Amino acid sequence: MTYSELSAQIFQKQSYLCIGLDTDPRKLPRHLLTESDPVFAFNKAIIDATHDLTVAYKPNIAFYEAQGPRGWESLQKTLDYIPNDCFTIADAKRGDIGNTSDLYARAFFDPTAAGLAFDSVTVAPYMGRDSVTPFLAYEGKWVILLALTSNIGSADFQRQLVGDQELFEMVIETARTWASPDQLMFVVGATQVDEFSRIREMAPDNFLLVPGVGAQGGNLEEVSRLGLTAKGGLLVNASRSILYASDGLDFAEKARAEAKALQTEMARQLAHIR
DSSP: OOHHHHHHHHHHHTOOEEEEEOOOGGGSOGGGTTSSSHHHHHHHHHHHHHTTTOSEEEEBHHHHHTTTHHHHHHHHHHHHHSOTTSEEEEEEEEOOSHHHHHHHHHHHHOTTTTSOOOSEEEEOOTTOHHHHHHHHTSTTOEEEEEEEOSSGGGGGTTTSEETTEEHHHHHHHHHTTTSOTTTEEEEEOGGGGGGHHHHHHHOSSSOEEEOOBSTTOBOHHHHHHHHOBTTBOEEEEEOHHHHTSOSSTTHHHHHHHHHHHHHHHHHHHHTTTO
């Protein structure tokens, strides 16, 4: 999916919602446990209930890897089921020396390899340019680079000074020389909202993937006010607050209600920029 196509979806659906498919088998509604593939059955119901309200889905790869071959099968079926008008993110946080990154990129981007064809993958920048560029070699695919994350430990490294910059600023500034905004996004946590203005000055055109709204307490209105651009420019992720709104027979209905509440607020915020 191109930058312009993603932007168009945001304004068509009046939403910049990304739903994280962090599907934990231990949290599934009990009535799904008799299904041949409970994880896929759950994901399918969530997608059916929310696809008109969201522009992206983000399976967290760890939840599938932890299940071994069964998990990869669930992941494959889930990816195949996501509608074509929704952007797909492999939340894998990969990043290694060049030849290893090349294989990671092949796994998530080349359907003739592992059978997966995600639009994007999250990448850790710690090992530098040669660990990121193999992902950029795939035309039409995106790198979503970790910049300033929402976890407590983010300050251990990301907020450390390197000269007169904090490390996360150096990551954004340097990575923007590797690829255009058509192929490069940054992860910025909703709990880091005090830095959004500064990040937008550094990366005015790049999309930002923003986790931390919902169960982690990030403020959607504030994130939107500081992060939205004339072309959208945001993907705001919610996972647990949608997926586990109910553990009963009505889990998909409750998930839709949570997604609808976010989408309604997003439509209100989008009205301010056009």
